[in-house]
Amino acid sequence: MENVDLIINARWLVPVTEDQTVLENHAIIIKDARILALLPQQQAKQLYSANATHDLNEHCLIPGLINNHAHTPMSLFRGLADDLPLMTWLNDHIWPAEKAFVSDLFVEAGSALAIAEMIRGGTTYFNDMYFFPEATARVVDTSGIRASLGIVVIEFPTNWASSVEEYLHKGHQLHDHYRHHPRINTIYSPHAPYTVADKTLEQIITNAEEMDMPISMHIHETADEISQSVAEFGVRPLERLKQIGLLSPRLLAVHMTQLNDQEITWCAEAGVHIAHCPESNLKLASGFCPVAELQKNNVNVTIGTDGAASNNDLDMFAEMRQTALLAKAVAKDAAAVHAHNVLEMATINAARSLGLDQEIGSLEVGKQADIVAVKLSDIETQPVFDVVSQLVYAASRDKVTDVWVAGKQLLNSRQLTTLNESKIIQDAQQWAIKIGSLGQ
Numbered sequence: 001m002e003n004v005d006l007i008i009n010a011r012w013l014v015p016v017t018e019d020q021t022v023l024e025n026h027a028i029i030i031k032d033a034r035i036l037a038l039l040p041q042q043q044a045k046q047l048y049s050a051n052a053t054h055d056l057n058e059h060c061l062i063p064g065l066i067n068n069h070a071h072t073p074m075s076l077f078r079g080l081a082d083d084l085p086l087m088t089w090l091n092d093h094i095w096p097a098e099k100a101f102v103s104d105l106f107v108e109a110g111s112a113l114a115i116a117e118m119i120r121g122g123t124t125y126f127n128d129m130y131f132f133p134e135a136t137a138r139v140v141d142t143s144g145i146r147a148s149l150g151i152v153v154i155e156f157p158t159n160w161a162s163s164v165e166e167y168l169h170k171g172h173q174l175h176d177h178y179r180h181h182p183r184i185n186t187i188y189s190p191h192a193p194y195t196v197a198d199k200t201l202e203q204i205i206t207n208a209e210e211m212d213m214p215i216s217m218h219i220h221e222t223a224d225e226i227s228q229s230v231a232e233f234g235v236r237p238l239e240r241l242k243q244i245g246l247l248s249p250r251l252l253a254v255h256m257t258q259l260n261d262q263e264i265t266w267c268a269e270a271g272v273h274i275a276h277c278p279e280s281n282l283k284l285a286s287g288f289c290p291v292a293e294l295q296k297n298n299v300n301v302t303i304g305t306d307g308a309a310s311n312n313d314l315d316m317f318a319e320m321r322q323t324a325l326l327a328k329a330v331a332k333d334a335a336a337v338h339a340h341n342v343l344e345m346a347t348i349n350a351a352r353s354l355g356l357d358q359e360i361g362s363l364e365v366g367k368q369a370d371i372v373a374v375k376l377s378d379i380e381t382q383p384v385f386d387v388v389s390q391l392v393y394a395a396s397r398d399k400v401t402d403v404w405v406a407g408k409q410l411l412n413s414r415q416l417t418t419l420n421e422s423k424i425i426q427d428a429q430q431w432a433i434k435i436g437s438l439g440q
Contacts, residue, residue, distance in 0.1 A: 006030040006407055007050040008371065009041050012060040012387045015363040016347045020340045022387050028061060030369040033406035037365060054402065058377035060387050062343070063362050064124025064146075064370035064405060065316040066350035069216070069254045069275040069304025071130045073102070073110030075117065076431045077309035086222050086284045094309060098131075100438055101431075102159045107135035109427040115143050116419050117314050121397035122372040124405045125350075125360060127216060127252070127275070127304065129189040131160035133174055140184055144410045144418045146370070148354055149174060150189025150216065153204065155197055164200050168207075175211070182406070185354070187252075192218040193237040194225055198244050205245055214250050214354055216275070220263075221255035222286045238263045247272055252353050254304065256294075257287030264290070268297040273353035276345070278322040279313075280306035291323065292331035295341070302350040303342075317397045320346050324392055339392040369407040375399050 008030070013023040015038065027044035029037040039047070074094075081093035107130065118126060128136060129150035140147045151171025153164060161167040175186040188204050190196040196217075208215050220226065220237060229237045238259075241247060249271035256274050259267075267274070276289045294301050303323055305314045320342045327337035351361025360368050374395055376384055381394050403411035410418055 001047065001049050003049050003051070004029050004031040004036060005051050006369075006404075007044060007048060007053045008056065008061060008373070008404075009044070009054065010056045010059050010061045010373065012376075013038065013363065014060060014062045014343070014388060014391070016063050016344060017362055017364065020388075028363065028369070028371060030404075030407045033369055033408075035363060035365055035367050035369050038363065054373075056373050056375075056402070059373045059375050059401065060391065061363065062122075062372050062374065062391065063347045064360065064372050064403065065122045065346050066302070066354075066361065067118060067123045067126040067305050067314060067316055068252070068302040068350040068353065069277055069306055070114070070126045070128050070314065071307030071309070072114035072126065072128050072136060072314075073107040073130050073132070074307035074309040075114040075314070076101075076106065076110040076428060076435065077307075078312050080309060080435065082283075082312070084284075086286060087224060089284065089310065097435060097438060099159065101435055102131055104132050104135045106431065107132035108139060109424075109431055111136040111139040112143075112419065112424045113428050114308065114314055115139055115145055116416055116421060116424050117308075118316075119143070119145060119403055119410050119416060119419070120400065120414070121315050121317065122374065122400040122403060123314070123316050124370040124372065124403060124410075127187060127350075127354065129191075129216060131158055133171070134177075137174065137178060137184055141181070142418065144183070144405050144408050146183040146360070146405060148185045148187040148214075148216075149178075150187055151175065152189045152191065153200060154191040154195045155200065156195070168203075175213075185356075186213060187354070188213055188215040190215070190217050192221070192225070193241060194228060198240070201241070201246055202244055208250055214252055215246070216252040216254060217246075218255055219253040220258040221281075222284075223258055226258050236263070238266065242266055242270075249273070252302075255281060255286065255289065257281055257289050259290055259294075264293060264297050264299065267294070267299050273300045273302060273349075275302050275304040275353070276323060277304045277306040277319075278326050279319060280310045282322070282326070283312075284310055288326065288330045290330060291327040292333065292336035295337065300349050300353055301345055302353050303345045315397050316346055317391075317395060320392050339386070339389045342392050343388055369404055371404045372400055373402040375401050
């Protein structure tokens with residue numbers, strides 16, 4: 001009998017593999033931070049002894065959810081300027097607030113608030129785009145979560161950097177410092193076509209090729225973005241980006257609510273990945289990402305929450321449900337996107353977009369033990385006919401009871417194990433007093 005680190009027994013297990021199977025009464029065997037085996041529970045008992053065992057007979061185990069687009073420190077701006085169009089929200093409220101308050105300490109406190117929220121909601125990896133990423137990295141390191149941290153680039157000065165050269169220099173310092181970290185990756189994050197020049201983008205494309213890094217960027221978020229690009233450049237943003245060579249499998253295009261058939265074809269041909277942010281897009285009235293049409297054309301679609309300032313939460317269960325419902329409405333087809341498709345978007349599709357699908361995104365032998373337990377025995381999730389449908393259409397994030405990353409438990413019976421919840425709340429409340437004094 002082989003001794004292992006951890007055995008988790010569960011009523012259901014959804015590996016999120018191509019066959020879309022659901023395993024019943026199985027166990028996950030974990031050793032050295034990775035999945036050693038997936039076996040029927042009786043067989044696991046005969047073959048393995050463990051340092052720790054969890055019996056979750058009312059639960060479903062799924063891969064850790066991947067929030068593929070976030071601005072985590074903006075959790076401290078949650079509810080600051082609601083019910084406004086995107087550019088009004090940015091120009092008149094968010095950018096002034098950022099100028100007044102964003103700092104290393106702000107980002108650390110906001111990241112802690114966001115990461116605690118994400119862990120409690122079953123998110124084990126997030127792709128972030130924000131200033132002072134070194135402060136976010138500290139929280140990622142201590143919390144045990146995984147992240148891709150953005151090398152943010154924008155053409156105007158902010159509290160973090162004063163020029164394109166300084167944005168890149170600081171971002172490369174971050175990359176060099178964490179290049180061997182087991183849970184922290186870096187990603188180029190130019191803000192948007194309307195805030196980053198062609199010359200800068202060309203430099204980022206070259207750097208990304210040399211350093212083998214992905215690129216994430218807000219693209220085709222609103223109709224105004226399209227009309228401004230046509231007026232300034234004579235073409236829509238995606239065509240401009242295509243001309244300079246940005247469309248490739250390295251690109252994770254965020255939002256993409258304004259797409260025509262030609263642009264969908266370009267994305268399919270170039271292998272572009274898309275991060276769909278349904279709740280933020282709905283709240284800002286930005287438009288609708290044509291998810292079903294993109295999937296018909298074999299474009300890899302993933303899911304992100306965007307920041308809590310425009311959402312107002314970091315709830316991947318809510319995003320999954322909205323993704324499914326919105327896709328059906330946009331396609332005018334109730335069968336357009338089904339529950340398992342959506343779970344794939346929130347797990348293995350996102351891992352693939354970041355070049356990490358050999359490590360995370362599904363529960364398979366050899367992969368990292370990033371696991372979420374969802375309790376399905378409560379009033380709100382009974383009866384259970386189809387486990388995956390229940391996860392997407394009925395379950396909510398408060399049904400997440402336990403979370404592991406690399407086999408380490410970050411959430412135990414709804415309690416955070418690596419973060420100080422009371423301190424996080426206290427810090428958030430202190431920042432709220434400061435931010436509120438700005439009179440937003």
